[in-house]
Amino acid sequence: MIAGISIYEILTLTSILFFIGVYGFITRKNLISILISIELILNASAVNFVVINKYMYPDVLQGVFFSIFIIAVAAAETALAVAIIINLYRQISSVEVKDTEIMKH
């Protein structure tokens, strides 16, 4: 536990980070920027798992395991997304959302 910091303050921080991520996800027009926003959202949720584990159930480690899985899935997702983005750029020379119209190849 962080001395002097209640669970409410940390949950407030992660909620703010989450909604900043949602804001970026909606307003951005570029695939890589959207990926960045998704990273923000995933990180906020991972911190939530860890904090609730530490503050409310210190005897078990479930939150830590879930955070590890979230980080692993995020790494896999980013690798795939970057591969898709680069392939898309090769084909249509753009990574803007509005230019991305076809899926079939």
Add this chain to the structure above:
Amino acid sequence: MEKIVFYILALIMIVFAIASVTSRKMLRSVIYLLFVLIGIAGIYFLIDYNFLAAIQLTVYAGGIIVLVIFSVLLVHHIEMELETATISKKILTGLACSVGLGIFLVTIYSNEFVVVENVKTTTVSDIGMGLLSYGAGGYILPFEIISILLLAAMIGAIIIGKGDKLTKNDDAL
């Protein structure tokens, strides 16, 4: 002392997160995200999960950020400015996000969390034993599945990244 560190970290994270989603330069946006991720690693250090903080630093700050920077450099001119959403859309989205945040905060602050005071430290061996245990509360199955997922993602990324040779006959665009 820890209180001050936490508030400084929180301030840095919020400011850089906002900068990251509003900056019009792509590369700067990624670097701002790096600061946010390092701040989250700092939170993990503060609540005494050193292993998780190390994972956060190596996988996120070391791996994902470098990957994203590579893709930005391959895809963009550094000086190119991103086009942004219209002002009305920004305001509308900001309002919607504020409302959502308000609902979250009301829910959080009206909930009574049963906090257990503790100063337990978690060692890496605890985490390893938990991940590899077959018994109740063991996570061996998800652990194996995540390794297969990573393998599949790696193969998929290679196939998609090669792409050109597999779709050579396509003359669309």
